Amino acid sequence: MNNFDSVRPIRWSREGLFLLDQRLLPGRYIELQCTSAVDVATAIRDMVVRGAPAIGIAAAYGVVLAVQNSYQENPDNWRDAIAKDINILAASRPTAVNLFWALKRMAALMVVDGEDPVPRFEAEAITIHDEDVTANHRMGELGAALISEPCNMLTHCNAGALATGGYGTALGVIRSAFAAGKLQQIYADETRPWLQGARLTAWELEQDGIPARLIADGAAAYLMQRGMIRWVVVGSDRIAANGDVANKIGTYGLAVNARHHGVGFMVVAPTSTIDMSVATGAEIPIEERTTDELLNFQGVAIAPQGGVAWNPVFDVTPAPLVGVLVTERGVVHAPNHEKLSHLMAGAG
Amino acid sequence: MNNFDSVRPIRWSREGLFLLDQRLLPGRYIELQCTSAVDVATAIRDMVVRGAPAIGIAAAYGVVLAVQNSYQENPDNWRDAIAKDINILAASRPTAVNLFWALKRMAALMVVDGEDPVPRFEAEAITIHDEDVTANHRMGELGAALISEPCNMLTHCNAGALATGGYGTALGVIRSAFAAGKLQQIYADETRPWLQGARLTAWELEQDGIPARLIADGAAAYLMQRGMIRWVVVGSDRIAANGDVANKIGTYGLAVNARHHGVGFMVVAPTSTIDMSVATGAEIPIEERTTDELLNFQGVAIAPQGGVAWNPVFDVTPAPLVGVLVTERGVVHAPNHEKLSHLMAGAG
Numbered sequence: 001m002n003n004f005d006s007v008r009p010i011r012w013s014r015e016g017l018f019l020l021d022q023r024l025l026p027g028r029y030i031e032l033q034c035t036s037a038v039d040v041a042t043a044i045r046d047m048v049v050r051g052a053p054a055i056g057i058a059a060a061y062g063v064v065l066a067v068q069n070s071y072q073e074n075p076d077n078w079r080d081a082i083a084k085d086i087n088i089l090a091a092s093r094p095t096a097v098n099l100f101w102a103l104k105r106m107a108a109l110m111v112v113d114g115e116d117p118v119p120r121f122e123a124e125a126i127t128i129h130d131e132d133v134t135a136n137h138r139m140g141e142l143g144a145a146l147i148s149e150p151c152n153m154l155t156h157c158n159a160g161a162l163a164t165g166g167y168g169t170a171l172g173v174i175r176s177a178f179a180a181g182k183l184q185q186i187y188a189d190e191t192r193p194w195l196q197g198a199r200l201t202a203w204e205l206e207q208d209g210i211p212a213r214l215i216a217d218g219a220a221a222y223l224m225q226r227g228m229i230r231w232v233v234v235g236s237d238r239i240a241a242n243g244d245v246a247n248k249i250g251t252y253g254l255a256v257n258a259r260h261h262g263v264g265f266m267v268v269a270p271t272s273t274i275d276m277s278v279a280t281g282a283e284i285p286i287e288e289r290t291t292d293e294l295l296n297f298q299g300v301a302i303a304p305q306g307g308v309a310w311n312p313v314f315d316v317t318p319a320p321l322v323g324v325l326v327t328e329r330g331v332v333h334a335p336n337h338e339k340l341s342h343l344m345a346g347a348g
Numbered sequence: 349m350n351n352f353d354s355v356r357p358i359r360w361s362r363e364g365l366f367l368l369d370q371r372l373l374p375g376r377y378i379e380l381q382c383t384s385a386v387d388v389a390t391a392i393r394d395m396v397v398r399g400a401p402a403i404g405i406a407a408a409y410g411v412v413l414a415v416q417n418s419y420q421e422n423p424d425n426w427r428d429a430i431a432k433d434i435n436i437l438a439a440s441r442p443t444a445v446n447l448f449w450a451l452k453r454m455a456a457l458m459v460v461d462g463e464d465p466v467p468r469f470e471a472e473a474i475t476i477h478d479e480d481v482t483a484n485h486r487m488g489e490l491g492a493a494l495i496s497e498p499c500n501m502l503t504h505c506n507a508g509a510l511a512t513g514g515y516g517t518a519l520g521v522i523r524s525a526f527a528a529g530k531l532q533q534i535y536a537d538e539t540r541p542w543l544q545g546a547r548l549t550a551w552e553l554e555q556d557g558i559p560a561r562l563i564a565d566g567a568a569a570y571l572m573q574r575g576m577i578r579w580v581v582v583g584s585d586r587i588a589a590n591g592d593v594a595n596k597i598g599t600y601g602l603a604v605n606a607r608h609h610g611v612g613f614m615v616v617a618p619t620s621t622i623d624m625s626v627a628t629g630a631e632i633p634i635e636e637r638t639t640d641e642l643l644n645f646q647g648v649a650i651a652p653q654g655g656v657a658w659n660p661v662f663d664v665t666p667a668p669l670v671g672v673l674v675t676e677r678g679v680v681h682a683p684n685h686e687k688l689s690h691l692m693a694g695a696g
Contacts, residue, residue: 026649026651026652027648027649156566187658189566190540190541190642190650190651191566192538192540192564192565192566193538193564195650195651198642198643198650198651199650199651202651202652202655203651203652203655206652206654206655211656212655212656213656213657213658214639214642214643214651214655214656214657214658215642215657215658215659216540216541216565216597216598216642216659217540217564217565217566217598218504218537218539218540218565218596218597218598218599218601218663219597219598219658219659219660219663220601221598221600221601221604221663222597222600222601222660222663225600225663225664248566249564249566249567249570250564250565250566250567250569251566252569252570252573253566253568253569253570253601253605256569256604256605256608257601257604257605260604260608291562294538294546294562294563294564295546295562297645297646297648298645298646298648300375300645300646301374301375302538302543302546302547303374303538303543303546303547303550303551303562304374304550304551304554306554307550307551307554307560307561307562308559308560308561308562309561309562309563310535310561310562310563310567311563311564311567312567312570315566315567315569315570315573316573
């Protein structure tokens with residue numbers, strides 16, 4: 001039986017951490033081995049692995065590698081080298097909060113005494129990874145339940161198995177909706193400049209036999225105008241306490257258009273994405289990446305090289321444009337500070 | 349003195365028609381020679397030349413080539429071969445109405461008697477070309493006059509010198525605004541899938557020393573949210589009698605966002621773009637081009653090759669979202685059927 005869940009971007013084994021190199025998809029399927037925290041930080045910065053939950057999981061394993069290496073070199077004072085490695089991991093990308101959440105959770109194990117620390121760090125990273133996949137399946141069910149009848153949907157970027165431990169956030173809902181007979185077709189924005197939609201979303205949905213149709217980012221509003229979709233479903237890199245949603249650049253313009261056309265706007269993210277320490281989206285750091293992503297493509301100049309460009313890679317959708325937020329702890333309609341406080345206070 | 353008007357995509361000479369090959373910009377500047385109507389139709393279809401007014405001008409010269417060739421072969425019955433050539437030119441692209449407008453104007457010369465028909469066809473094509481450049485300068489002045497103080501603006505696709513006989517429609521306004529000290533910076537959407545903004549707009553503005561900054565299409569709404577632009581300025585491929593505007597895919601989503609953010613939305617197009625024979629935008633044929641433009645880039649696969657894509661290359665912005673239409677005959681605020689009827693009735 002097809003459970004629509006065949007893609008895994010992060011693999012932990014006795015030999016270390018293996019990350020599916022997402023820069024090479026869809027042309028090549030190659031795993032990159034990481035044997036140190038610095039390897040992992042470099043892989044995150046260079047987007048071998050990307051997507052807020054996946055970054056968090058990879059960073060957790062990065063801490064395990066740091067502990068392994070440090071304990072092997074210096075069993076008595078293994079803690080000394082760890083703080084530096086955690087800082088290197090924390091500096092890899094600024095916007096997704098799941099990175100800091102995972103590092104904080106791993107760092108909490110530093111205070112535990114006992115013999116060889118590696119097993120408990122390893123167990124915690126594996127737990128973070130497993131919890132993420134479980135959360136995604138749960139969010140898939142909750143999100144699919146919001147879809148009343150078979151329809152077409154649109155997604156942006158890749159909030160899929162490749163962006164998580166597996167199954168995906170937005171694409172988890174897409175997978176569950178398809179399994180429940182509620183998805184006819186998913187449209188995927190190609191998502192410039194990194195083409196996550198073309199290279200990753202179209203690829204991973206093809207692996208699971210889910211019918212996807214690729215469009216240019218500029219075609220999304222036309223799709224809505226023609227009544228071709230009922231929902232926009234996206235992930236998130238960080239959600240502020242008031243419900244403002246940071247996500248891949250382009251998400252905000254989609255949200256404005258969804259509201260204009262009466263199309264549903266669903267954000268799917270685990271509670272590890274919710275950052276109650278930032279009051280509003282204005283406080284979320286928005287990463288700007290190299291303009292090379294706009295001026296060149298695979299070594300070919302696609303714009304005058306003397307030209308200038310601006311490449312912010314995330315934007316913030318104000319909470320009033322978010323129709324519904326799906327988390328593993330439940331569904332929040334029209335999220336605001338009160339509702340998110342209540343949701344987060346419900347932590348086990 | 350810099351008149352910000354150095355780029356010409358169409359050159360007519362004794363040796364025939366020379367079209368700047370816009371597929372090769374910004375990397376290479378190569379003119380393609382056309383010696384027959386079929387050459388010109390192929391160049392239009394393959395986007396050697398593109399942009400509604402430029403397509404019309406190129407087609408007019410295509411008719412001159414048809415007449416030259418036919419008259420040379422058969423001076424007594426030169427008209428016989430022309431109808432077929434005009435049909436081939438008319439079938440080259442469906443959305444821009446300027447193509448049909450120019451062909452109709454050229455075809456009107458068929459009924460004139462007299463000796464060698466070539467000079468009158470040639471003179472008419474040159475007149476169409478000259479009138480276009482003159483109209484663009486006039487629209488530049490009219491549009492720039494609408495801008496009350498120095499500001500940043502955003503444009504989509506290329507409605508520049510390269511899309512016209514010269515100077516440009518939307519970029520004509522940008523040029524005139526810059527010359528008048530009213531433009532601080534122009535942001536250019538890269539405009540997927542064909543990258544007219546990156547490859548053409550950024551290039552032609554660089555030729556004239558106008559400061560342009562390239563962004564991904566998905567960053568436009570974020571730009572508006574941050575208050576970084578005051579106007580969106582675009583061209584058009586066809587305007588219906590009620591003021592609905594067909595333009596490059598992505599324009600409609602920008603118009604929705606401009607309205608949401610209180611940003612001005614200016615359409616700049618000569619009256620040859622206004623098609624009073626179509627009541628609303630729903631009647632304008634929207635060209636869909638090959639999905640290869642989304643699945644591959646310069647021979648490199650950027651999406652799974654078994655995947656499907658949808659590639660409509662124009663959309664329609666309803667008249668209520670058009671703040672102002674600038675034509676060579678004057679400025680129309682909040683265009684509608686009555687105002688456009690009045691404008692078009694004012695023809696000389």
